[in-house]
Amino acid sequence: xxxxxxxxxxxxxxxxxxxxxxxxxxxxxxxxxxxxxxxxxxxxxxxxxxxxxxxxxxxxxxxxxxxxxxxxxxxxxxxxxxxxxxxxxxxxxxxxxxxxxxxxxxxxxxxxxxxxxxxxxxxxxxxxxxxxxxxxxxxxxxxxxxx
Numbered sequence: 715x716x717x718x719x720x721x722x723x724x725x726x727x728x729x730x731x732x733x734x735x736x737x738x739x740x741x742x743x744x745x746x747x748x749x750x751x752x753x754x755x756x757x758x759x760x761x762x763x764x765x766x767x768x769x770x771x772x773x774x775x776x777x778x779x780x781x782x783x784x785x786x787x788x789x790x791x792x793x794x795x796x797x798x799x800x801x802x803x804x805x806x807x808x809x810x811x812x813x814x815x816x817x818x819x820x821x822x823x824x825x826x827x828x829x830x831x832x833x834x835x836x837x838x839x840x841x842x843x844x845x846x847x848x849x850x851x852x853x854x855x856x857x858x859x860x861x
Contacts, residue, residue, distance in 0.1 A: 722821040724786070726796065726839050727779035729763065729771045736763075737815050738776040740838055747838045749776045751813050772839040781821045797822035797830050806832035 727734050742748035763771040771777075783789045788796035800822065811831040817823050822830035 721819050722781045722824060723778050723816045723819040724781045724794075725776075725778050725816060725820050725822050725834060726837055727777040728839065729775070729777050731777070731779035731782065734777045734779040736775045737778045740774055740776060742836075747836060748807070749812075749835045749838070751776075751835075752815065753813060754815075776838065778816045778820075793825045794821050797826050800833050800837060801826045801829045804833045804836060807836045808832050 724731070725737070736752065738749040738751040740747055741750045763775065766774055781789070781794070784791075786794075788794050806829070809832070811817070811828055812835055814820070814823075814831065814834075817831070820830075822834065
């Protein structure tokens with residue numbers, strides 16, 4: 715089933731993706747970022763995200779958008795390999811599932827369940843340059859065979 719049929723969302727989208735919207739603000743530290751999730755829907759067009767003092771929107775906000783499936787390096791033909799790597803590589807950072815605007819349509823939640831949600835608050839789209847677990851989880855593993 716394609717995203718057009720399922721309506722699944724990417725929880726780690728780029729701001730220029732179709733239907734991108736802010737779902738959280740980046741807080742924490744550069745070494746241990748955390749997402750402060752918004753409580754209400756926020757439709758923020760990229761053109762409105764200006765004046766960030768030289769920062770990129772992905773250094774301030776976390777975006778969600780419609781999953782682009784085959785147009786994404788993390789989609790292996792069936793599922794999101796990034797969501798899978800997040801669960802396999804990162805330790806949980808919360809005990810309870812965080813408040814989330816997109817859980818009902820989130821591809822990571824649909825495929826990995828609550829284990830993705832317990833790790834999600836540490837995922838930022840533009841990760842710091844370091845050899846840490848977040849960087850290792852984000853790195854595509856190469857094309858996966860289609861089954």
